[in-house]
Amino acid sequence: MTGTPTSGQPVAPAQPAQSGSPAPASGHDDQSRWNQAVREIMGGPVVISILAVLLALIVGAILIAVTDPDVQRAAGYFFARPGDTFAAIWNSVSNAYVSMFQGAIYNFRRPSFAAGIRPLTETLTFATPLIVSGLGVALAFRVGLFNIGGQGQLLIAAAASAWVGFSFNLPPVVHLVLAVVAGIVGGAIWAGIVGLLKARTGAHEVIVTIMLNYIAFYLISYMLRTQGLLQAPGSNNPKAPAVHDNAVFPPLFGAQYNLTWAFVVVIGATVFVWWLINRSSLGFRFRAVGENPNAARVAGIDVKNVYVYAMLIAGGLVGIAGASQALGVFPQGISSGVDAGIGFDAITVALLGRSRPWGVFIAGLLFGALKAGGYTIQAANDIPIDIVLILQSLIVLFVAAPPLVRAIFRLPTPGSTPRRPRPIVTKEVEAK
Structure with missing residues (x-):
């Protein structure tokens, strides 16, 4: 009889899977491979180089703000009007980096595209x-x-x-x-x-x-x-x-x-x-x-x-x-x-x-x-050209020290495996 068994009929036990049959696919291996690939990319040289440039720009922004006379003047009455100090810092850093962009990539103040794109050609000339x-x-x-x-x-x-x-x-x-x-x-x-x-x-x-x-x-x-x-x-x-x-x-x-x-x-x-x-x-x-x-x-x-x-x-x-x-x-x-x-x-x-x-x-x-934009920073904002040289040096410093960059941004080391959290062992578990 091939129907559904009644309550009075014994149910045959399930047959064990044959040893040769494939095990059900699991997403654990794919997930571990994906995690490993992400770790390799995030801790790889490309990301390290990009973050090194970012760190150099951040440190350069601090140096620009510290050496700016307006920031120094506003910092004299910081506790009375702190907003003036932060506004002066923002104006100093933003004007400097906008000037660098206009001197190295594109100058929006030019009347035509042909004139505005000239900074990019200067960048390529210095880079050659x-x-x-x-x-x-x-x-x-x-x-x-x-x-x-x-x-x-x-x-x-x-x-x-x-x-x-x-x-x-x-x-x-x-x-x-x-x-x-x-x-x-x-x-x-x-x-x-x-x-x-x-x-x-x-x-x-x-x-x-x-x-x-x-x-x-x-x-x-x-x-x-x-x-x-x-x-x-x-x-x-x-x-x-x-x-x-x-x-x-x-x-x-x-x-x-x-x-x-x-x-x-x-x-x-x-x-x-x-x-x-x-x-x-x-x-x-x-x-x-x-x-x-x-x-x-x-x-x-x-x-x-x-x-x-x-x-x-x-x-x-x-x-x-x-x-x-x-x-x-x-x-x-x-x-x-x-x-x-x-x-x-x-x-x-x-x-x-x-x-x-x-x-x-x-x-x-x-x-x-950096070379093309450095001259614009100096001319437009009266910032010393030495700041640009410091930026270059900082980039090399951070690129030459990948462990420092990984430590600052908490990046994984390529080739390493993530640490598994240690299980919490209670007294009850130890007694068993």
């Missing part, structure tokens, strides 16, 4: 040498080398590009290409010396690059004061002749903007470095040596040659920055200050970008915006 020189430093970092010789490499590259630019009179495209190649070769040779000494003699690259910075600076200074080398004919000033128009980077969006086609070259260099590190066999050797040179040597990789190749390419990248300075920013003639501190700023850009090509690209844009 920072990005490509930061790529040169970051590439060396990925191999385990500390390339802090960007200043010397940039000076040599700028001198080589300028010399080709004013010494010859070639067709437009050919002249510009040869001048840029001369800068790349000059930077590569100057950095290649470091790689060669590191590979053949074991000399520490930090000491060598610092010494080569001094050598490059005084060598270029001497050449700029010597007729027949780099000094302009008939001039007593330490300045090179102006390069020919055929060797100057043309403007990218018209003569009303300072941004040149050098920025397009920098984008191409970023794509090249990304491909080199992540898609090429040479990049695999770079990463292997950077992770563990001893293991790479055991695996059959020639570590010494990798050091030389890495420094050559890193110097060539910094050489693009030197060429952009000589042929785009100072086409009227370079001087000994053509590096403008870019060689050392490149180290901070590489650190902020975590030595990743696109990270360096974004970090270079950020520092370019």
Whole structure:
């Protein structure tokens, strides 16, 4: 009988599930995977970099408020009228950061869009040498080398590009290409010396690059004061002749903007470095040596040659920055200050970008915006430009100390598992 059993009939016990049948799906594993992914993202380098910038802006706001005369005046009668102090702080900080935005991104006070967007082009102009020189430093970092010789490499590259630019009179495209190649070769040779000494003699690259910075600076200074080398004919000033128009980077969006086609070259260099590190066999050797040179040597990789190749390419990248300075920013003639501190700023850009090509690209844009907006802050609000330099230093400080950022914002550490709460054990449970 196959119906529903009556009350007088015994009910057969349920059959146990077969051992081969699949267990019912549970959402616990999916939830744990999701929680782990969230922990990895929240404690990862991207979030840490963003929060480092935020912390630097907060500390910068405090410094702006403390140094503002109106805030100091209102703070004198804080207990009588505290609202005046808070209003003065808000006006000081908001005006400063609005001025920075207008000087780095878009100026709403301009009558037209073409005029209002000019600050963004200035940001890209400042970022152009920072990005490509930061790529040169970051590439060396990925191999385990500390390339802090960007200043010397940039000076040599700028001198080589300028010399080709004013010494010859070639067709437009050919002249510009040869001048840029001369800068790349000059930077590569100057950095290649470091790689060669590191590979053949074991000399520490930090000491060598610092010494080569001094050598490059005084060598270029001497050449700029010597007729027949780099000094302009008939001039007593330490300045090179102006390069020919055929060797100057043309403007990218018209003569009303300072941004040149050098920025397009920098984008191409970023794509090249990304491909080199992540898609090429040479990049695999770079990463292997950077992770563990001893293991790479055991695996059959020639570590010494990798050091030389890495420094050559890193110097060539910094050489693009030197060429952009000589042929785009100072086409009227370079001087000994053509590096403008870019060689050392490149180290901070590489650190902020975590030595990743696109990270360096974004970090270079950020520092370019700080440079472009810093002058506007100083002009519009009478705030010292040193505040912007402090902002840059604070960003690097917080980026270099991820545990500090995680502690402030209570972020998880990537790779760690959340702590389970300990069960509360009562006396009754212990008795059982």
